[in-house]
Amino acid sequence: MMQSVKLPPSPLDVLAPANCICGYGECCVCPDTEKALRAVAHSGAALNAEQREWCLCEIGRVEGYDRREHESATDRDLAHTVICAWTDYARDKGLL
Numbered sequence: 001m002m003q004s005v006k007l008p009p010s011p012l013d014v015l016a017p018a019n020c021i022c023g024y025g026e027c028c029v030c031p032d033t034e035k036a037l038r039a040v041a042h043s044g045a046a047l048n049a050e051q052r053e054w055c056l057c058e059i060g061r062v063e064g065y066d067r068r069e070h071e072s073a074t075d076r077d078l079a080h081t082v083i084c085a086w087t088d089y090a091r092d093k094g095l096l
Contacts, residue, residue: 011050012036034086040079047075058082062089 009032016032017039024030030038037055039045047055055078060067062085070081090096 009033010036011054012040012047015039015045015047015051034083037079037082041076041083044074044076047078052078055079055082059085062086063092064088 013032013036015036017035020028020030020035021038021042022028022030022034028035040047052075056067056070059065059070059078059081065081065085065088070078073081087096
């Protein structure tokens with residue numbers, strides 16, 4: 001039986017839809033933050049200043065990404081870049 005991990009909340013969690021758009025349907029294990037990022041990246045929902053700052057910090061944590069390059073990005077592009085940065089991090093660590 002797979003156990004879920006409870007991650008600390010992020011400012012984006014309030015934007016998480018009930019159903020994720022990751023494509024795995026009822027098998028989805030995306031945490032609320034990832035659900036929210038996917039929703040923003042696909043719908044273009046607006047981020048507030050705190051949410052944008054959180055995204056920029058996440059981007060800046062990943063080697064090879066420079067948050068300054070993304071400060072003027074649209075909310076949609078910013079959310080997409082966080083997902084890409086997380087994916088690159090996971091690949092770099094051999095998790096994917």
